[in-house]
Amino acid sequence: MAEPAPGAASLELVRRAQRGDGEAFDRLYELSVGRVYALCLRMCEDARVAEELTQDVFVHAWQRLDTFRGESAFSTWMHRLAVNVVLQERRSAGRRGLRLELTDDPERAGALAPPAFPDERMDLERAIATLPPGARLVLVLHDVEGYKHEEIAAMTGAAVGTVKAQLHRARRLLRERLEP
Numbered sequence: 636m637a638e639p640a641p642g643a644a645s646l647e648l649v650r651r652a653q654r655g656d657g658e659a660f661d662r663l664y665e666l667s668v669g670r671v672y673a674l675c676l677r678m679c680e681d682a683r684v685a686e687e688l689t690q691d692v693f694v695h696a697w698q699r700l701d702t703f704r705g706e707s708a709f710s711t712w713m714h715r716l717a718v719n720v721v722l723q724e725r726r727s728a729g730r731r732g733l734r735l736e737l738t739d740d741p742e743r744a745g746a747l748a749p750p751a752f753p754d755e756r757m758d759l760e761r762a763i764a765t766l767p768p769g770a771r772l773v774l775v776l777h778d779v780e781g782y783k784h785e786e787i788a789a790m791t792g793a794a795v796g797t798v799k800a801q802l803h804r805a806r807r808l809l810r811e812r813l814e815p
Contacts, residue, residue, distance in 0.1 A: 645709045653700050660700070664693055667710065671717045677775050678721045680764050688724060692717045718776070722790055725772070762812035770805035777802050 645666065651659035671692050676685035695716055703712050763771060772791070776782045777798075784802075788795045 646705055649700070649703055649705070649709050652697075653703070660697060663696075663709065667713050668693070670710065671713060674714065674717050674780070675721055677779060678718070678772060679724075680771070684724075688717075688721055691724070692720045695720055714780075718780070718782075718790060722772075725768070758813060759809075762809050765812060766805050766808055770801045770808065773798055773801040774805035774809070778806075 645663065648659045648663050648666075652663060668689065672685055672689045675688040675692070676682060679685055679688065692713070696713060699716070703709065763774065766774065773787055776787045776790070777784070782790070784795050784798050787793075787798045791798070793801075
């Protein structure tokens with residue numbers, strides 16, 4: 636008998652998890668945790684925070700699993716959930732008065748970037764890490780994750796024009812930081 640397609644297999648796991656099967660949800664976690672963590676890390680640039688947010692995403696996923704209707708891939712649903720959890724945390728952090736410290740010091744920015752990447756990627760990661768939080772978020776959502784301006788505006792509560800301006804600013808700052 637042929638193996639089910641990956642999408643069909645995850646859909647079956649979702650259906651089992653929706654019926655309360657913890658083992659099925661554990662398997663969904665194993666299949667999804669790497670991508671969710673990578674997305675959280677790109678959006679917040681802090682490994683500790685990304686780990687916490689990843690766990691929050693899966694708590695939300697378990698709580699809201701009944702809302703998954705199968706109209707898209709489970710990975711797409713998880714991706715959108717992860718983006719929403721990170722954005723909600725940013726809003727909460729802003730309300731609590733927490734602010735990210737910006738720096739133009741490349742040595743200090745390097746401490747934020749993940750180690751052991753090839754030089755070019757390290758430079759790009761460092762440059763992205765030094766962007767202002769709003770510009771970094773829009774850049775990651777648009778250029779890395781592929782969201783449209785309108786989608787980002789809806790997710791962040793900003794005007795489409797603001798999103799476009801932040802993206803333009805982020806790209807300009809990246810070019811400046813990456814020029815020799």
